[in-house]
Amino acid sequence: MHKHHHPDIYDVVIAGGGPVGLFLACELRLFDLSVLVLEQAEAPHSPLKRLPFGMRGLSAPTLEALYRRGLLDDLIAAQRANDAAGKTATPAHWMQQPRRPAGHFAGIQFYHDDVDTSKWPYRLPSPADTSMAVSLETLETVLARRANAMGVEIRRSFSVDEFHASDKDVTVHASAETFRGRWLVGCDGGRSAVRKAGAFDFVGTSAEFTGYSVEVEMADPEALSPGRHYTATGMYTYARPGTIAMIEFDGGAFHRIQPITLEHVQAVLRRVCGTEITLTSLQLATTWTDRAYQAAAYRKGRVLLAGDAAHIHSPLGGQGLNLGLGDAMNLGWKLAATIRGDAPADLLDTYQMERHPVGADVLDWSRAQVAIMRPTQSTRALEAIIRDLIETRDGATYFAERVWGVSLQYDLGSAHPLVGRSVPDFELIDGTKVGGLLREAKGLFLDFDAAASLRTLTNRWRERVVYVASDVRDRLGLRAVLVRPDGFVAWASEAAADDEGASQALSRWFGEPMDADGST
Incomplete structure (x- = not known):
C-alpha cells in the first residue's frame, strides 16, 4: 500500500469510489494533481457487482477511453483470469x-x-471494439488497482454528509472528519449526497414500473419458459435454473419501500407471468425503476457532478455506466488544466455543454424503451x-x-464531419497506433504531410500538445488532425498547412501559446 502524505488541501476531492470516481481520479493523477477519493462502502465487493447481475456492456466510447489510457489490456487480462477461475457468466438465453x-x-x-x-x-480497425461485456466487480478492481498504483488516496467507510464551498476551496464533512479540496466532484451515485447538499436542480420524469432482478430456487424450474416474455401486466426474462428479471407497471410503488421478501417476489412473479409459480428460496434480490432525472447544471462554482449523481434512468440497455465513464473522460483533462492554470477561461464550461446533451439523449432513449414495454x-x-x-x-x-x-459527436461548432467525434485509430507508417499515443493525456497534433509551418506553430503549445509528423496507412482524406486529451477531434483539415485554422483550434482548447522562450 502507498504511504500517503495527507496534504492540508487536496486539488480534488471525489465523493464516490465506483468506476466513475476511480476513472476520474486516474485521469487527474495523469496531471500530477493530489486526489482524495471518499467511498462509503467498506469493501469493494458486493454480490450485485458479480455475475449475473453485475454484468455491464461497455460501449465503443468507453472501450476507446480504456484503450487510450492503457487500461483495456488490464481489463481483458482480468476477464481471462476470471474465466480461468471459472467465475464467468452462465450463458445468457441468447447464447x-x-x-x-x-x-x-x-x-x-x-x-x-x-x-x-x-x-x-470514420472508424478504423482498433483494439477497442464496438462492445464488450464485463462484470462491474472486474472493472472496479482494474480501476482501483490503477488508481492505487498512480497514488490516488482512497479512503473507505467515508460517507460525505455535507460541504461548504467558498470561491477558493471546498470543505467536505464525511463520517465525522473534515477534508479540504480546491474542487469537489460528486461521483456518488443516483442518491448523491453532494448533489443534495449542493441543492442542484434535479429534473425529469417519475417511475412507471418497479423492476426486479432476482436469483431464486423454484419448486419446478421447468414451469417457466426461458427467454423474454411480454405479459398482460409487464415483462419478465428467465434463464434457468433461477435467474429472473421482471417489471411490473405499478408506478414504481415498491422500489426501496421495504425489504424484498420471498413472498413478495413470488406474488409479483405470479402477477407478471400469470402462472402459480412456487418459489422455495430467495438468494438475491434488488429492485430498480425507470425514474429518469438529470441535474440541470453539472457545475456550481467549485462543485461538479459526474455519473449517476448527474443523471439517473432505468438500466434498460445498460447505458448508465458508459454515460458516467464518458463524463469522467470529458471532465478530467479540463478540470486538470483549469487547476494548473493553463486552460482557456471557458474550458470547464464545455463539460456541461458537451455532456449534458449526451445525458439527455440517453434519458430519452430509456424513456422510449419504457413506452414500448x-x-x-x-x-x-x-x-x-x-x-x-x-x-x-x-x-x-x-x-x-x-x-x-x-x-x-460533440457540437464543437465546426462543419467538418470528423470534428467532435472520437479520433479514428490511425496507424502511422511505423506501425504505431494513435490510441497508444494518448496514454499521457496530452493533446495530439497529427500532421500527415509534416509541414514545417505546422511544426513551428504547434511548438508554441509543446507542453500540452504532442506534435506527430508522419503519414498514416489510411488518411481518410485528411492532412492534419488536432486531437484533445480525451481522444476527441478538435479540428481537422483536408488542406495542406491550414495554419490559421490550426492556431485558432489550439488556442481554443489549450489556452495561450507559449512564446519561443517557453513563457506564456
Whole structure:
C-alpha cells in the first residue's frame, strides 16, 4: 500500500469510489494533481457487482477511453483470469441462438450480421471494439488497482454528509472528519449526497414500473419458459435454473419501500407471468425503476457532478455506466488544466455543454424503451413496427449506432464531419497506433504531410500538445488532425498547412501559446 502524505488541501476531492470516481481520479493523477477519493462502502465487493447481475456492456466510447489510457489490456487480462477461475457468466438465453446478437432495444434484439459498418467512414480497425461485456466487480478492481498504483488516496467507510464551498476551496464533512479540496466532484451515485447538499436542480420524469432482478430456487424450474416474455401486466426474462428479471407497471410503488421478501417476489412473479409459480428460496434480490432525472447544471462554482449523481434512468440497455465513464473522460483533462492554470477561461464550461446533451439523449432513449414495454394493445402494435424496422439493415445499423455509442459527436461548432467525434485509430507508417499515443493525456497534433509551418506553430503549445509528423496507412482524406486529451477531434483539415485554422483550434482548447522562450 502507498504511504500517503495527507496534504492540508487536496486539488480534488471525489465523493464516490465506483468506476466513475476511480476513472476520474486516474485521469487527474495523469496531471500530477493530489486526489482524495471518499467511498462509503467498506469493501469493494458486493454480490450485485458479480455475475449475473453485475454484468455491464461497455460501449465503443468507453472501450476507446480504456484503450487510450492503457487500461483495456488490464481489463481483458482480468476477464481471462476470471474465466480461468471459472467465475464467468452462465450463458445468457441468447447464447443458444445461431446468430450473434449485437444488443437490444426494450428487449427487441438486433444482430451483428444486419449492421452495416460501412456507414461509419470514420472508424478504423482498433483494439477497442464496438462492445464488450464485463462484470462491474472486474472493472472496479482494474480501476482501483490503477488508481492505487498512480497514488490516488482512497479512503473507505467515508460517507460525505455535507460541504461548504467558498470561491477558493471546498470543505467536505464525511463520517465525522473534515477534508479540504480546491474542487469537489460528486461521483456518488443516483442518491448523491453532494448533489443534495449542493441543492442542484434535479429534473425529469417519475417511475412507471418497479423492476426486479432476482436469483431464486423454484419448486419446478421447468414451469417457466426461458427467454423474454411480454405479459398482460409487464415483462419478465428467465434463464434457468433461477435467474429472473421482471417489471411490473405499478408506478414504481415498491422500489426501496421495504425489504424484498420471498413472498413478495413470488406474488409479483405470479402477477407478471400469470402462472402459480412456487418459489422455495430467495438468494438475491434488488429492485430498480425507470425514474429518469438529470441535474440541470453539472457545475456550481467549485462543485461538479459526474455519473449517476448527474443523471439517473432505468438500466434498460445498460447505458448508465458508459454515460458516467464518458463524463469522467470529458471532465478530467479540463478540470486538470483549469487547476494548473493553463486552460482557456471557458474550458470547464464545455463539460456541461458537451455532456449534458449526451445525458439527455440517453434519458430519452430509456424513456422510449419504457413506452414500448407498457402492457397495452397500442404498445404491442408499436413494438411490432419497431421489430420490423430493427430487422432491416438500416434499422439495425441505426440501433447499433445508438446502443454502441458510435454516433457520439460533440457540437464543437465546426462543419467538418470528423470534428467532435472520437479520433479514428490511425496507424502511422511505423506501425504505431494513435490510441497508444494518448496514454499521457496530452493533446495530439497529427500532421500527415509534416509541414514545417505546422511544426513551428504547434511548438508554441509543446507542453500540452504532442506534435506527430508522419503519414498514416489510411488518411481518410485528411492532412492534419488536432486531437484533445480525451481522444476527441478538435479540428481537422483536408488542406495542406491550414495554419490559421490550426492556431485558432489550439488556442481554443489549450489556452495561450507559449512564446519561443517557453513563457506564456
